[in-house]
Amino acid sequence: MKPETLNFFEKVYEVARQIPYGRVTSYGAIAKYLAAPRSARMVGYAMNGSVGKDVPAHRVVNRNGLLTGKHHFDGTNLMQQLLESEGIIVINSQIQNFDEVFWDPAQEI
DNA sequence: CTCTTGACTGAGG
DNA sequence: GCCTCAGCCAAGA
Numbered sequence: 367m368k369p370e371t372l373n374f375f376e377k378v379y380e381v382a383r384q385i386p387y388g389r390v391t392s393y394g395a396i397a398k399y400l401a402a403p404r405s406a407r408m409v410g411y412a413m414n415g416s417v418g419k420d421v422p423a424h425r426v427v428n429r430n431g432l433l434t435g436k437h438h439f440d441g442t443n444l445m446q447q448l449l450e451s452e453g454i455i456v457i458n459s460q461i462q463n464f465d466e467v468f469w470d471p472a473q474e475i
Numbered sequence: 476c477t478c479t480t481g482a483c484t485g486a487g488g
Numbered sequence: 489g490c491c492t493c494a495g496c497c498a499a500g501a
Contacts, residue, residue, distance in 0.1 A: 393483055403484080404496045410482035411498065428483060435482030 374400060378412040381471050385425045388452045389469035390461065392429045399471040410435065424448040431464030 381396050393409040402408070409426075413435065416423045424445045428434045436445040436459055446456045455462040 394485095397483080402497090405498090406483040406496085407481065408483090408497055413482055416482095423482080426482075429485095433482090438482060 374402065374405070374408065375412045375415070378409050379416060379419050379421050381475075382413070382416065382421045382423065382426055384471065384475065385422055385469055386474075388454060388467065390425045390427055390431070390449070390454065390464070390467050391469045391471060392427060392431075394429050395470050395472065396426070399475070414438065425452075427461065431461035431468075433459040433461075 377400050378396060381399060385391055393406040393413075394403065396409050397403050397406040400409075413421065413423045413426060423435065424433075424439070426435070433445050433449075433456070436442070439445045441447070446459060449456045449461070454467050461467065
């Protein structure tokens with residue numbers, strides 16, 4: 367594992383932790399903020415190890431606002447429940463007011 | 476070392 | 489607006 371890779375993973379966790387309450391972002395937005403817009407998949411892969419790192423992975427979805435990573439949570443609808451608890455409208459693993467709750471790290475940080 | 480898979484995205488039909 | 493294809497990078501078999 368190269369140091370650069372570790373740095374990339376650490377940055378992903380760092381950005382994810384800075385997502386405000388009731389807001390969400392996309393893998394691509396994080397990847398772009400990390401100067402690696404082509405590594406959006408790596409962001410998702412990094413989130414796979416987010417457990418135990420205090421990273422709100424449920425606030426990170428794909429560009430369509432779809433909860434593609436819900437299967438990685440314990441329950442089938444746990445991710446959706448967490449988002450709804452923060453005031454985000456989610457129907458069938460799809461964020462409805464995605465444009466309103468979307469949070470771009472490049473704009474806020 | 477090669478092939479497959481994946482929590483993605485953008486472009487083209 | 490929906491579907492398909494290609495590019496991308498890392499990890500596991």
